[in-house]
Amino acid sequence: MTTKSAMEWNLGGEGWELKGFWPWVPLKGTSMEIGNELMGVTDWMPATVPGGVHHDLYRAGLLANPYRDLNSLHAEWVENRWWAYRKKFRAPAQAGATMQLICRGLDYEAMVYWNGVLLGEHKGMYEAAVFDATDHYRPEEEVELLVVFKQAPDEMGQIGRTSETFTQKSRFNYKWDFSTRLVNVGIWDDIVLAAKGAYSLGELSVTTDVRGETGLIRVVAEVEANGRRGNGSAVGTKESQYEEALGMTGRGSEKGGRAADSSVAVIVKLYDPEGALAHTMQIVPDDEGLASCTIEVEAPMLWYPSGYGDQPLYRVELTLAGDACDYDSRSLRTGIRKLEYVQNEDSPADALPYTFVVNGRKIYIKGANLTPLDHLYGNVTEERYGWMARLAKEGNLNLLRIWGGGIIEKPVLYDLCDEHGILIWQEFIQSSSGIDNEPSKRPDFLPLLARSAEAALKARRNHVSLTVWSGGNELMSAPNVPSTFADENLAMLRELVRRHDPGRLFLPTSASGPVQYITEERGVSHDVHGHWKYMGNPDHYRIYGTADHLFHSEFGVDGLSGVKSIRKFIGEAHRKPVPMKDSLVWRHHGEWWDTFDRDTALFGQMTTLARFADCSQWMQAEGLRYILDANRRRKFNNSGSIIWQLNEPWPNVTCTNLVDYYMEPKMAYYGVREAFQGRRASLDYVRLDWQAGEAMSLPVYAATDGESADCLVCAEVLDSAGKVLHGQAFQRRTTPDRTLRLGSLSFQAPETADGLFYIRLTLAVNGEAAAVPGAPYIFSTRPDPIYAPALTLAGGKLATEALGEWAAESGHGDAAADAVFTRQYVVRNTGDRVLLHVYPIERTDRYWTLASDAYFTLFPGEERVVRVNCRKRTGELFLETSTSAAADAQERPHIDFLYFNAAAAANINP
Structure with missing residues (x-):
């Protein structure tokens, strides 16, 4: 075989220029009246x-940092201009039967020119625009590629009418509770020039299953015949029956015709997770140009979600071969697993199947909702995706919900999720809008939605991590009534999923009902959303402790970012604790998530920003921990x-996020990580404050996901001096599918010197040495503000000792740009x-930082060994400081340890 003739050249990277214009000016060029150039x-x-x-405007000095203070208000002019990108390059010497320009990320409405000739127009940011450049291509010719964007459409943000949505553009850009209005415009994904031979590989589907002891890998590949058709404006004109029914033109996005030629064949090779060749098959396409096969793998290495097993990935390589050459090739990785969906235990007969079976x-x-990583999502680097995936994995998450108000993410994120389980x-890109939440059925919207949905289905279905499709976020046919498949919009999407990815569950929306929001009413909640606040003491514990929903697909608790991050985007004049009503700057960075009154009621006066952040993060972590444990008990x-x-995609003073914009994990991140541990002991309680001497009987639970285990839980009640006031032990055997109540911790609320007492649980499994104690539950016998004594704690003394030097993690060279450095400390x-x-x-x-343990409590005389991992920050936007490359290469991380209200106590001994 000769080398394959299909080739691609990525046109991204260096050499691009940008210029702004008033609307329509780039098309006119010169003044009609006086003939002068219209300069822009x-x-x-x-x-x-x-x-x-x-x-790009920021780098050119034409835009102040839009993430700082109120600056984004002064950047809103950007979305109202036209923008032209250009790049000059020499056309490659190689040419194919067809030359295609593939634009994978035009945001949002664009015209594309090749040496002044209009190749076509495109609308929509999730479907690739594919243009035939064959007639215009001259090998080694100087080419000017010009992409002209019209002004961004004036779509609705979080508040508006869903029924009037008309675009397939990221909605959060137009203002959401965790973001500002900063509407992205530009080329947010790759632009590729492709030389295709007489035949090429088109659509590809790779799915896996398990039958008995045999793994099944089903491969279906479309073979396309290339070359000009008709007037040469596009490669082929065949459209799906569904597109024709919707009246879609597919302008600028047509694909090649199907091939039926016995001289070509698809060679499929399968490599096992160790890289050894396991199978080879050769398939001749059928009369419709489809090459399909099922590879049987005996005793396969199975893919499991994180926490339930490993994630071995097989590599599938496809080569489209002819008599004299290889025309095209494709390679991807997949995991072998059986995916099923069943109803919950004791589920109502009409409920959807919310239990996933692998x-x-x-x-x-154990999931979290993922927003886009940045307001300017085209600037997110692979390194940022990689660190976020690591945070998810090490946070014990096993699912990410990619939310319908954001974006269909770039392939790198799905690859990372495949790797991490x-x-x-x-x-799909739809979301509620507050005034009405009914899915749009506008005739200009449904074809756009269908096109972007079909593109997403075909591009993402080959990822083993993909488990659920959903029609969108919080779509409702009436207040508190989620939309169903009876809705024309959602029925259309269900048909597309059935056609292109029939093995996966499609939910009409999230929440999927039959009521939208969490309620204390029994027997009506299936999949619900809410709430997003700490609901107060004792209401929080009653609401979540008595709920009976089948699935909880969105909820949260708000809390401040750390002072280190707040200083980066809030000017010094505004760095003081205030309620949102008293500061426009604070309101601009998190208006909905004001915790000032909540935290003042629980702790007392917020005298410093550091104190406010400490108290707010405490209550966010406390509120989330209780919700997670209450759900898991059922x-x-x-x-x-x-x-x-x-x-969060832009920096907020306060928000419901676990990790802030600068990748700094909050206390809630570590609290969630502990609550999501596979082996978990937890406590149930109904409030935070008790009367001294009051009888307490608090249920103790243990869970061991995926295993049956003998569990020993030691419970201790302590005071602030570390004195054990009461202790009990509980021992029983758990099962994989239950959280087991072990018994009740019974004692009288103690009278302590400061009014605080602590309960901590230590879990030992199958006779192994007990793990370190979990984060304590902190209670008070004082009147409001019940946690005020925590602000006057004194007498603790922090000492730290570094063990050894910084070392690169296994697999990372010390000098590598992507090195992750690790070091241990005794605290x-x-x-x-x-x-x-x-x-x-x-x-x-x-450096981005992630610790093996953080926000833990040390009683007098105790110590903890903590491993800290650090990776060089890269790809972050709007950095206001810089250092020399030499200093940056030589410097290693500098770690200090802090604790609650440390600024007031000031007892840190390095």
Whole structure:
């Protein structure tokens, strides 16, 4: 065989320029009246592709950092201009029977020119625009590629009418509770020039299953015949019956015709997870141009979600071969697994199946909602995706819901989820709008939705991590009534899923009902959303402790970012604790998530920003921990929890996220990680405050996901000096599919010197050494504000000792740009009072940081060994400081440890 003739050249990277214009000016060029050149609102400037206009303007000095203070208000003009990207390059010497220009990320409405000739127009950011450049292509000719974007459409943000939605553009850009209005414009994904031979591989489907002891890999590949057809404006004109029924033109996106030629064959090779060749098959396409086969793998290595097993990936390679050459090739990785869906235990007969079963094992969902990683999503680098995936994996998450108000993510995220065992819940791009939430049925919208949905289905179905499709976020046919498949919009999407990915569950929307929001009414909740606040003491514990929903696909608790992050985007004049009503700047960065009154009521006066952040993060972690444990106690009557939200796309003072914009994990992240451990002991309670001497009887639970185990739980009641006031032990054997009540911790609420007492649980499994104690439950016998004594704790003394030097993790070279450095520390409390919420902080601000343990509590005389992992920050936007490359290469992370209210106590001994 000769080398294959199909080739691709990525046109991204260097050499792009950008210029802004008033609307229509780039098409006119010169003034009709006086003949002068219409010069535009900017000069040509360097541009990033993939990327977006805003960051290029910032780099050119034409835009102030839009993430700082109120600056984004002064950037809203950007969305109202036209923008032209251009790149000059020499056409490759190689040419194919067909030359295609493939634009995978035009955001949003664009015209594409090749040496001044219009190749076509495109509308929509999720479907690739594919243009035939064959007639215009001259090998080694100088080419000017010009992409002209019209102004962004004026779509609705979080508040508006869903029924009037008319675009397939990221809705959160137009203002959401966790973001501002900053509407992205530009080329947000790759642009590729492709030379195709007489034949090429088209659509591809790779699905897996398990039958008995045999793994099945089903491969279906479309073979396309290339070459000009008709007037040469596009490669082929065949459209699906569904597209024709919707009246879709598919302009600029047509695909090649199907081939029926016995001279070509598809050679399929399968490599096992160790890289050894396991199978080879040769398939001749049928008369419709489809080459299909099923590969049987005996005793396969099975793919499991994180926490339930390993994630071995097989590699499938396809080569389209002719008599004299290889025309095309494709390669992907997949996992072998059996995926099923069943109703929950004791589920109502009309409920949807919310329990996911992988390889015969029920998977309890421990998930989080993922927003886009950045407001300017075209500028997100693979390194940022990689670190976010690591945060999810090490946070014990096994599912990410990719939310319908955001974007259909880039392939790298799905690849990472395949590798890490993180299931994907993918929503199509629709979301509620508050005034009405009914799915849009506008005649200009449904074809766009169908096209982007079909493109997403075909592009993402080959990922083993993909588990659920959903019609969108919080779509409702009436207040508090989620929409169903009776809706024309959702019925259309269900048909597309049935056609293109029939093996996966499609839910009409999230929440899927029959009521939208969590309620204390019994017997009516299946999949619900809410709430998003700490609901107060004792209401929070009553609401979540008595709920009976089958699935909890969105809920949250709000809390401040850390001071280290807040200082990056809030000017010094605004760095003081205030309620949102008293600060426009704070309101601009998290208006909905004001915790000032909540935290003042529980702790007392917020005198410093550091104190406010400490108190707010405490209550966020407390509120989430209780919800997660309450849901898990009903496993598999309840099939899982999906927290709102893992991340945020722009920096907020306060939000419901676990990880802030700068990738700094909050206390809630570590609290969720502990609550989602596979082996977990937990406590149930109905409030945080008790009367001294009051009889307490608190249920103790144990869960061991995926295993039966003998569990020993030791429960201790302590005071702030570390004195054990009461202790009990509980021992029973758990089962994989239950959270088992072991008994009740019974004692009288103690009278302590400061009014605080602590309960902590230590779990030992199957006779193994007990793990470190879990984060304590902190109660008070004082009147409001019940947690005020925590602000005056004194006597704890923090001492830290580094063990060894920084070392690169296994698999990372010390000098590599992507090195992850690790170091261990011994952290001790050498004082005579408790230290609350001890955590590491990286001082150079050049590294993302993730610790093996953080926000843990040390009683007097206790110590903890903590491993800290750091990776060089890269790809972050709007950085206001810089350092020399030499210093950056030499410096290693600098870790300090802090604790709750440390600024007031000031007892840190490095």
